[in-house]
Amino acid sequence: MQPDQGRAVLVGIMGRLAVGEQDALGELYQRTSAKLFGVCLRILNDREEAEDVLQDVYLTVWRRADRFDSERASPITWLATIARNRSIDRLRQIGRRGGERPMEAAADVADAGPDAFELMAASDDGRRLRECLGALDAPTQTSIASAFYGGITYEQLAERLRVPLGTIKSRIRRGLIKLRECLAQ
Incomplete structure (x- = not known):
């Protein structure tokens, strides 16, 4: 199919x-x-x-x-x-x-x-998502992928990357806004 x-x-x-x-x-x-x-x-x-x-x-x-x-x-x-x-x-x-x-x-x-990312990548939506993710800066890509596809909480991600929790939340929020705008085009 x-x-x-x-x-x-x-x-x-x-x-x-x-x-x-x-x-x-x-x-x-x-x-x-x-x-x-x-x-x-x-x-x-x-x-x-x-x-x-x-x-x-x-x-x-x-x-x-x-x-x-x-x-x-x-x-x-x-x-x-x-x-x-x-x-x-x-x-x-x-x-x-x-x-x-x-x-x-x-x-x-x-x-x-x-995994979920591979399933999405195989679809047209996934291809478009990959393109839009690729337009983001590397720290934002990593943060979004880790949180949404890796199952890592924001707190764990902040600890792992050694950045404040607020920074992670802001980075992901801004990245998701950019993704939404890109996907809407």
Whole structure:
């Protein structure tokens, strides 16, 4: 199946979900769960936690399917963002419980399938996103890629790059604004 066909199928499924069609959730799960589980597992580095978060992701998708806008993002991008955010939230909860694990350990988790960035890169949206990312300065590219595709929190990124947290937040915010403008052209 071509990337455009896959996107069209997922957009159709999301439309069916938005009107409450329960069968659509099962179909969406079948088509996307392996990739989204990979996103969760990369961030959490714990199979049970990743499974719990994945379930939460699909509950969120079920409740918020009507908010999906195919003009703003591809379905897999929207889903991967939810998976990433839920995984980071869970990682923070785990840390508060005292079982914090270093984020760098998540890089060792193997997943034979493409990650969220590779999936997007294979699509037309991904090609356009790569072009727009390439127009940003290197620190901004690195910060955005680490935060959104690497599953690293802003706090961890600030620590890793040895810059103030406010600098990271501002850099990413300005970069995302530039990306939005570039993608809108």
